[in-house]
């Protein structure tokens with residue numbers, strides 16, 4: 001089984017559409033566009049078996065209609081709460097989807113970015129879309145602070161070696177913010193120094209392992225001593241929700257300035 005990240009909405013939202021394929025079968029996750037997916041599937045003689053959706057935002061769903069025209073037998077899976085007329089199979093926590101014989105994904109509820117957000121997981125891959133990014137996390141666009149902080153802690157509890165696939169290429173901006181939050185983290189310093197992005201070239205590998213995020217992503221570290229101290233100074237209370245909120249607000253202010 002292979003996984004490739006195909007860039008979409010380049011220059012505006014900078015998404016990745018993840019394509020999983022084996023033999024003649026393929027699945028796609030969050031198609032915000034369709035033409036580059038149809039081109040890829042055609043070139044590789046692949047038949048689209050299914051589409052997985054993580055949440056309702058258009059940059060994750062706008063490609064579905066055209067994909068369904070080209071591949072009418074492909075089944076569309078999505079969250080129970082998502083309002084989208086194309087979703088045929090509604091998913092909730094712990095539901096499983098067999099993509100290939102030896103590759104089954106399990107649904108994790110990860111609300112916060114939006115109330116309907118889910119992630120897809122097994123030990124070989126975590127597809128967490130706009131919940132967790134490389135060195136950052138999604139913005140709060142409809143979910144609650146409480147939900148979002150718990151979703152991040154839920155992802156942090158997954159095994160270190162889990163390969164990790166998010167839905168946007170915001171690594172550079174996220175690393176520049178992360179180093180302000182935690183300037184003395186040597187692993188983060190090295191990550192920033194080593195950073196180079198291939199975007200918008202297609203990726204043939206994952207965006208890394210969860211271990212790297214646990215070691216360097218401030219949104220998985222808001223309760224670690226050095227970061228927590230800074231957040232308490234910025235007015236946070238000592239609870240995951242309040243620490244996360246203070247950090248998320250800080251990032252939003254940083255985004256407005258940069």
Ligand SMILES: [Zn+2]
Nearest residue numbers: 055057113130
């Ligand atoms: Zn989104």
